[in-house]
Amino acid sequence: MKRSIKYLTYTGALAGLLLTTACNDDFLERPPQNQISDATFWKSKDDLSKALNAVYSQLTREEIIYDDGSTDNAYAQYPWESVATVVSAGTINTNSNAGWGYTGIRRANQLLENADNIEMDAELRERFKAEARFLRTWFYWDMVLRFGDVPLVTSTLGAGEEDVPRTPRAEVVNFLLTELTQIAETLPVAYGGGDSNERGRVTKGAALALKARILLNEASPRFNTGDANKWKAAADAAQEVMGLGYTLFRVNEETGKDLEDDYAAWVDFADSEDEKIFRLGLRSYEKLFHQQYEGNSEVILDRQFIMQVDPQWNNTYLPPSMLNGWSSVTPTQNLVNAYGNYKTGGPANILDPQVRADLYLSENPAFANEYRNRDPRFYASIMFNGNPWNALEDGFKFTWQIGGSNNSQTGYNFRKLVDPQAHRENIDNHANIILLRYAEVLLSYAEAMNEYSGPDATVYAALNEVRERAGMPPVDEAVYNSKESLRELIRNERRIELALEGQRYMDIRRWEIAPEVMESIHDIRNKLVQARTWYDKLYLMPVPQSQIDLSDQVLTQNPGY
Structure with missing residues (x-):
């Protein structure tokens, strides 16, 4: 059986846990000795917790640094480590996989389908489900950024159901925003510690911060034809996070x-x-990024x-x-x-x-x-x-x-x-790898409000909070006194504050500045390091041809590939 999306494999996170659907062959009807079937696994709160850990295990790791290697921020010199080398050169083709994958989504869907069958505290079960829904949203958003239209699947697929066409991007984005709005009502602001309440789990702040990130992207020139209310929606989402008690991390002395x-x-x-x-x-x-201070007051979500x-x-x-x-x-x-x-x-x-x-x-x-x-x-x-x-x-x-x-x-x-x-x-x-932090939220608010209504005291305050933590002087309001001038400062502030955190990949595309900034790079001797050519097809990555072939051509390719 061909598979257009790798749905039927669900590898667990802890102790090699493997969840599979039972086979129909007579010889294989007994449970495999090294696997756990759906029928025998979903029995207790502990089972559900392990399954949720398996979804968490798919969160972005240190590979996030390679996203900057696909931009003007960095050079990824080894093509066998990532696709960043060929993305930045403009030579990526359909033999590459720039992030098409459904393992985490499949795991989340399977958890959501089985959670209600477990006898446990109802409130905790709903929170576990909300965490899984957030993680599914995270995985989907990463693919939407890279590929645009992607198959939106919210249930596990059986034999004969695997070849799913791509869902229009706008429909997927609306689904993700609705999910984040709903689960933010269920998730707590913080966790007190102990079993099932460990720090590092998804919080209300993470749901709202991801919502703000998505809305900021959707308000930007590539996806917005002039609707100022989209900028206001992004600013409002960021402002919700700003009211949850996060603060920028600071040290008070050197030692x-x-x-x-x-x-x-x-x-x-x-x-x-x-x-x-x-x-x-x-x-x-x-x-802020060192192990000694992980989980500090600025962290909204990190990969543990x-x-x-x-x-x-x-x-x-x-x-x-x-x-x-x-x-x-x-x-x-x-x-x-x-x-x-x-x-x-x-x-x-x-x-x-x-x-x-x-x-x-x-x-x-x-x-x-x-x-x-x-x-x-x-x-x-x-x-x-x-x-x-x-x-x-x-x-x-x-x-x-x-x-x-x-x-x-x-x-x-x-x-x-x-x-x-x-x-x-x-x-x-x-x-821990920080995936969402408060400084990004402040910069998102500043950008969205500036685009919505121009500079005001709240925009300057958000920018200055980030700059002053870093030891920089406040924004010169006499120089940066217009929407246009402040826009350039905000964009540069995002670039240096969030360098190597994966945001530049999204930013140069949503602002539509990639054709100007993706220039060939040289070293400090002015010698060519990498020749780069931008093609507009690079706003989206190619769907791997192997996946199109497996789908019997149900999946379609992005333009230009």
């Missing part, structure tokens, strides 16, 4: 090896108080990892070979240019690429001047020549190693998402 980093060599501090603002902004931003059981690999994918890394995803010069000036709050002074190359190749000390007085998030996010990081290794300063295996091709590596404590202790990185 340990952090004190040894000499940033006076890079920033012209006015006085000791100025230096303190800068350093605490840098530390607040970088430590279990110590010594389930590691994530950003400490391998992001650093260079000198730090036992692979440089899988590295910053572009264009991203480096986006970080503004710490002193003025405005754009940085960016060198002509050939001037930069000449300074670097001649070992002129003036080469370093371009990295002076930059946004604290630049120093927290980018490994550039001379950037100190004593928390990682005593006396460490980054130096680009040209050539060789596992080194950056652009001249930079990412520092963001690398956990220095795990590196120093020579253990795996188990920091």
Whole structure:
């Protein structure tokens, strides 16, 4: 039997749990010794909890970094690791799979079909179902972003039912928004801990934050022909989250090896108080993503990892070979240019690429001047020549190693998402991957309200909350005093605040700026790293031809492929 959607496989998350429908062959009527059938599994609250964990296990992991590799933010140099290399080059074809998959959706559907048969606390059962519905929405939204029309299936499919045509995108989006509105009424704002109430579960805030993300996308130029009310709906959804008690994560002091980093060599501090603002902004931003502070007040949803059981690999994918890394995803010069000036709050002074190359190749000390007085998030996010990081290794300063295996091709590596404590202790990185956080909500509110009615006090307040946490000056309201000027600042703020968190992929498409920004990239010597060509077909990814073939051509292909 051909399968257009891989519905009939449902691999569990814990202890190799496998849920399958029973076979009809006489020889196979007895339950398999290494599997659990539907008839014998769905009996208790514990069964339902395990099944829900199996749905959670499909949440986005560290592969989210490759989404930025498909944009102007980063270069993903290994095509065997992800499709980002061919997406960014413009050469992706129907032999690739850019995220078409139904495992998580199938698991959620099966849970929802069986939950009501279990005798357990009714309120808890409804909450478990709401969590599964959210996760199904998450998986569907990821596919809608990439493919547009996708088969909308809300029940498990039996033999002969597998070849399902694609559902129009608008219909799927309306379904997702309705789901999120409904389940937000069931999910709690927070969990107190203990059995079935562990931190890390989906909350009301997660449902509303994902709703705000979807509405922001739908209000944007690619999907909106001028209906201002779509922007208002996105702003209202973000504002709901803003009333739930989330706050931006901050550290109040530096300790340990952090004190040894000499940033006076890079920033012209006015006085000791100025230096303190800068350093605490840098530390607040970088430590937000470290295991030591996971689950902090800014986190709305994260993908959980279990110590010594389930590691994530950003400490391998992001650093260079000198730090036992692979440089899988590295910053572009264009991203480096986006970080503004710490002193003025405005754009940085960016060198002509050939001037930069000449300074670097001649070992002129003036080469370093371009990295002076930059946004604290630049120093927290980018490994550039001379950037100190004593928390990682005593006396460490980054130096680009040209050539060789596992080194950056652009001249930079990412520092963001690398956990220095795990590196120093020579253990795996188990920091949770943040999927939704409060800073994104504030930026979404600022963008939506600015587009709806132009700059106002609430827009500036949301932006300044994000900037001031990072140690940056507030927005200059005299300069950014129009919808158009503030739009450009907001877009840049999203870019640097959310770098490597997967949002740039959506942003350059919904704003329809991909044709302008997806340029070929060069290293700091002005040598070509990757030739990039944008085609408008790249607004959507190709449906894998293998899936079309399995569907007996019921599935159709996106235009241009």
